[in-house]
Amino acid sequence: MPALRTRVYIDGYNLYYGCLRKSAFKWLDVLALFEAHILPSILYRPEPGADPATMILHPDCAIKYFTAKIIDSAAKGEDSVSSQAHTTMP
Numbered sequence: 001m002p003a004l005r006t007r008v009y010i011d012g013y014n015l016y017y018g019c020l021r022k023s024a025f026k027w028l029d030v031l032a033l034f035e036a037h038i039l040p041s042i043l044y045r046p047e048p049g050a051d052p053a054t055m056i057l058h059p060d061c062a063i064k065y066f067t068a069k070i071i072d073s074a075a076k077g078e079d080s081v082s083s084q085a086h087t088t089m090p
Contacts, residue, residue, distance in 0.1 A: 003054040004044065006062070008034055013067040030063055
């Protein structure tokens with residue numbers, strides 16, 4: 001069975017505010033992360049009992065970054081990333 005070609009879509013705003021903002025580590029090798037950890041952990045069988053398919057990143061533009069314009073009223077809402085960052089877990 002040929003490998004499944006995969007594309008990765010990343011929301012840059014959520015990646016930064018959810019993972020990197022309060023960290024001393026600002027560089028993240030997304031390609032290496034997906035190739036070494038994420039894709040090998042995906043178990044996809046095209047049919048029951050079949051061998052798992054191999055996942056590879058699509059050779060053309062495998063990782064795509066995007067974000068949306070921040071709307072102030074939405075950013076201050078209870079469910080926003082910035083609001084959640086100020087709360088503590090029990």
